[in-house]
Amino acid sequence: MFRLLTSCWSRLKPTEEKRRNATVIIIGLENSGKTVLVEAFQRLLPSRINNDVKSELTTLLLDEYEVAMYDLNGDLKGQEKWPNYYAQAQGLVFVVDSSDVERMQEAKNILTRLMSDKRVAGKPILLLANKQDKKDALLPCDIIEYLLLERLVNENKSKCRVEPCSAIKNLQRRNHHPIIEGLRWLLAAIGDKYEELYISQQPPTLSFPTSKSTRGSGERCSSDSFSTRIVMSKEKRQNFEKRQHFEKRQHFGQRSMEARPLKPILQVNAPTDFSPHVLAVQKDGLRLRPKKNISVTFALDEPMEEGECSGGNGAQNITEPHYNRSNNLQTPAPYVGDDLFEGNIEPVTKEKGFPFPHNFNNITPEAEILFSHHG
Numbered sequence: 395m396f397r398l399l400t401s402c403w404s405r406l407k408p409t410e411e412k413r414r415n416a417t418v419i420i421i422g423l424e425n426s427g428k429t430v431l432v433e434a435f436q437r438l439l440p441s442r443i444n445n446d447v448k449s450e451l452t453t454l455l456l457d458e459y460e461v462a463m464y465d466l467n468g469d470l471k472g473q474e475k476w477p478n479y480y481a482q483a484q485g486l487v488f489v490v491d492s493s494d495v496e497r498m499q500e501a502k503n504i505l506t507r508l509m510s511d512k513r514v515a516g517k518p519i520l521l522l523a524n525k526q527d528k529k530d531a532l533l534p535c536d537i538i539e540y541l542l543l544e545r546l547v548n549e550n551k552s553k554c555r556v557e558p559c560s561a562i563k564n565l566q567r568r569n570h571h572p573i574i575e576g577l578r579w580l581l582a583a584i585g586d587k588y589e590e591l592y593i594s595q596q597p598p599t600l601s602f603p604t605s606k607s608t609r610g611s612g613e614r615c616s617s618d619s620f621s622t623r624i625v626m627s628k629e630k631r632q633n634f635e636k637r638q639h640f641e642k643r644q645h646f647g648q649r650s651m652e653a654r655p656l657k658p659i660l661q662v663n664a665p666t667d668f669s670p671h672v673l674a675v676q677k678d679g680l681r682l683r684p685k686k687n688i689s690v691t692f693a694l695d696e697p698m699e700e701g702e703c704s705g706g707n708g709a710q711n712i713t714e715p716h717y718n719r720s721n722n723l724q725t726p727a728p729y730v731g732d733d734l735f736e737g738n739i740e741p742v743t744k745e746k747g748f749p750f751p752h753n754f755n756n757i758t759p760e761a762e763i764l765f766s767h768h769g
């Protein structure tokens with residue numbers, strides 16, 4: 395039996411040259427559902443569990459990634475050990491029990507401390523709003539408010555995606571289960587982070603090596619070294635070239651600075667499996683009600699920097715009109731017609747493939763919100 399499992403694992407394992415490693419920690423208050431979520435990942439994905447009794451390490455295979463996921467206890471004693479893992483983690487999964495309103499303040503305090511830690515700041519965070527199957531579960535937008543997440547992501551310049559989910563529901567929906575989509579986003583964001591670092595070190599006139607690799611790939615670095623060379627994917631190269639072209643036009647006064655694509659920083663997915671099937675974002679009396687399958691991306695009010703091509707979400711996806719199933723990555727579409735909302739909202743404008751997100755001033759002075767759907 396053991397031999398059979400080992401041979402299955404080696405067959406499923408991506409070939410050496412394609413394989414990319416990522417280290418992720420899964421944390422949050424005790425009882426939020428971390429261990430049950432890890433078990434759900436194990437059920438949904440090929441996995442390998444460390445033989446040690448009570449091991450916190452699970453290795454998962456998702457697309458070309460081999461993910462080392464550490465499930466850390468959330469009680470006070472467990473929290474003391476979290477910092478030992480910060481430096482080695484490339485991305486974090488933070489779990490909240492959406493039905494536990496009483497502990498939201500506590501969750502906010504530990505998330506604030508976590509995100510401002512210099513070993514964590516800037517790293518992508520997948521926030522799993524777990525236990526959505528419970529009747530009294532908070533919607534993601536409420537959780538964002540309780541946790542003051544907009545402020546946190548802006549202050550720490552961390553990409554964050556909020557994924558409503560249930561660790562115990564719909565586990566047969568393998569590839570498109572919210573936790574799998576969320577993990578996919580996290581891995582893409584981890585990949586982009588490396589690419590950003592690599593690109594920002596380059597002079598403005600980049601010459602791009604050719605690569606056959608698919609989205610977000612290229613030769614990826616080893617898990618804890620930034621020194622490995624990253625090759626830009628074709629898609630990113632095209633985006634970069636478009637952007638250079640766009641900036642040239644700006645330089646000649648054809649567009650104002652406000653029109654530059656914004657850096658997507660906080661992404662919220664509307665619950666698709668649970669009722670109510672709408673995500674409501676309420677600020678200053680304005681209630682936006684995107685229909686189901688909508689994702690909301692809060693973007694830092696900061697234009698993308700020279701050479702920065704956003705990756706696994708938001709603006710990068712905006713150049714793609716539909717959910718791209720060929721590479722199994724979630725790519726929210728750019729254009730949002732006003733039929734997506736119940737309310738008097740102006741549609742996002744769009745010109746020649748570039749996103750010009752509408753600035754909802756009454757949502758927050760510093761943040762932009764991009765709305766897109768998954769096709």
Ligand SMILES: Nc1nc2c(ncn2[C@@H]2O[C@H](COP(=O)(O)OP(=O)(O)OP(=O)(O)O)[C@@H](O)[C@H]2O)c(=O)[nH]1
Nearest residue numbers: 424425426427428429430467468469525560561562
């Ligand atoms: N209804 C519901 N219950 C859940 C869900 N996920 C976890 N639970 C329950 O929540 C309780 C705690 O789950 P655990 O996974 O042990 O919590 P944990 O975050 O690992 O807790 P610590 O290891 O102590 O930090 C268990 O009784 C689970 O069955 C969910 O999505 N829905």
Ligand SMILES: [Mg+2]
Nearest residue numbers: 428429466467
């Ligand atoms: Mg646990």
